[in-house]
Amino acid sequence: MPPSTAPLYAAPWPVLENGDARLRRRCAPVATADAGLERDIAVLAATLGEFRDRHGYGRAIAAPQVGLDRRLVVMDLGAGPIALVNPEITWRSAETDEYWDDCFSLPDCVVRVRRHRHISVAFRDAQFRRRAWERLPADVSELLQHEIDHLDGCLMTDRAVGEAAIQPIARRAHLVGPQRPAHRLQLSRIRAAAAAIDPVFLQSRQYMSAPLSAVAGATVTLKDETDNPIGCFKGRGATYFLAEYHARGGRGPLVCASAGNFGQALAYAARRYGIAVIVYAATTANAKKVERMRALGAEVRLASSDFDAAKAIARHAAAAAGALMVEDGREAAISEGAGTIASELFADDPALDAVLVPLGNGALLNGMARWIKAASPGTRVIGVCSQGASAMADSWRGGRLVAHAGVDTIADGIAVRQPIPEALADMHGLVDEVVLVDDATTLRAMRELHAAHGLCVEPSAAVGLAAVLAARASFAGRHVATVLTGANLTPSQRETWFGDAAPAAPASTCKETAP
Template sequence: MPLDLDITGIVEAPRHIERVFLRSSLLTAAALDAATGCHVLAKSELANPIGCFKGRGADLFCATALAAEESVVCASAGNFGQGLAYAANRRGHACTVFASEQANPVKIEAMRRLGADVRLAGADFDAAKAAARDHALHTGQRWVEDGAEPAIADGAGTIALELLDAASFDSIVVPLGNGALLDGIGRVVRALAPHVHVIAVVAVNAPAMKLSLEAGQAIVTARADTIADGIAVRVPIPATLARLRDCCDDVVAVSDDDLFAAMQLIHRTLGVVVEPAGAAGIAAILATPKRYAGQRVATILTGANIAPVLRQRLLSPPLAFSR
């Protein structure tokens, strides 16, 4: 089934989304280009009230898809939960977020600070998701599934509108979790710049989305053990897979070592701290530099909400060894 290239909802989305989430910075650096062998255009979704791109889709969803005072429940590794908590609180909706018992404490604290009723359940995101869905069934709260709601993908798609308005590029490399980001960006690029190659990125240790898109059906994995909690999907959403496959030309996988090396390079050259999922695009470029050599390559720094242990590892000076 061909991709529906109707991007009307994306084009109209900015008038509903709070300005603090829009017109994010486009970062470049000669040192980053030298290290990657291509000209990198990094869309930085870090300098907003929740430190990630999720506010765009969450705010659009709350503005256009909810009845007055309708309460919501979702599952989140932390960033979408922050976005939904921020938007729901601002617009008068109660918000419950289920997160894994192993979730990043920085994200848990942030969701609570933003007004969410945060409940910890299960060993990973998908276990928390099952608990959240069950909670919605028994309480009547509106179940909000990141990756399945059209408004959330439309909000994410505004990133691509801004990118195409600011620069031209040959490829765009997109972190792939449950798929809202790829859905929105892929539709815009297919409609407005069909010559651009769209590459989705997963973690080697969380390959469910790659396996599923390649197989054409949902492939559930037993585990999703990666430092990149934002793309640590174990159970794909079956209904979205055909659409997501049409949104990209390829799906690649990067290791945790690739992700951390990308985080270090981003910090050294662009001067910003990103969480592992936010470095996935740069990690993919570093892993296969010949693929992008000499190109203009766009990517999205999707979030800055790094776990304390990783932050310390990233920012600690290298050890000096004496002879």
């Protein structure tokens, strides 16, 4: 079985401890991908997992820690094993920090060490493809410096700095734990979501687009979330949220605000449990989406002139009625449900340089980013806002909530002017960049998707591709992915944006929401 398809299963090996001479030798480079490499990766993954199950900690292990003379590290940050073959530090930041470090091979102590705050690494993956991770986050940089030290025969005690630098392992929780980043969204719950979400929303199509790759000058992978009963990705988060709500004994009505797609998703998911849904939408909302929300059983109340104003009215109405207000972007379960998109994307191919995700209220971006940074820490996560609805971008860049008086964009699905505090906080440490695209480039991306694959997607669904087209030089030669988030267009929108070409597209891909 070739390494690219081999399961990483093996029995764990004993971990060598300080005093064993094998921990002090410089390991030899791995020359080629073969069955031996496949076996060694499996052994390290099994040993790491067994140690973590037994001791409650452990993020990575290096080959010499089990007696293997190979330049090989296996990490598991919570989204599955990652193999780094022949890892090499290619850049170190001038800034350094002190950390309390732990190690399988010195199980009785923790040690204060000094590490570079950020590093870049080059390596080969389990399929022996060349990879490069640039300017890694501080926690991953610290971890990889520790593991690469192991490959050079260096232990953490060799790096001890200052007085009382070596402390008993009993102090680990007090010294090491606070250094590690904490996240509201949980990887374990993203995995659990995959079992709770209605299967009709799972395993969406993903493929490399040759035509779009040629246009963009980069390898472009599409994750198409439009081929399901509500024509958008929102069903993942909504069905996971409803499953949890019902399991906790929730029976009362739910209130939400929506530009249309989340309202459809909540109504669709609530039907299974007989739970009433009231959706507040702007008077300018997409008529087709309003029609579909009502057809799915929601009571739709049109209020005010935009989404955020409708949300404020919905919040007051929910409080007055004693109903639960469900905010897309605030509820962790909704973001975690959306995170399953990333788990599917990276199960297919983790060698992505960047993932560009539409950014409205942040549920999709944050759920995906949480998984991506655990599955491939060097993959850049880029949120994409419309230039005419830049509140989330301004808030992220400024590090504080920035609300705008209005929005002006064709991308109604991401037309947010009042960011959600929890969503902005979730972005910290997970999102590498937020960019803006104008409506003209978004429209071009929509038309490129139609020309290449017969897809009639909403403007919000096309902003990821638009960002690649707008910054072609930045992505040249890279492998990027984006999510096509929805395809719910009115006939007039299709006529306006696609003209005579729209009716000629295949009925299965140029679609409105199914009944």
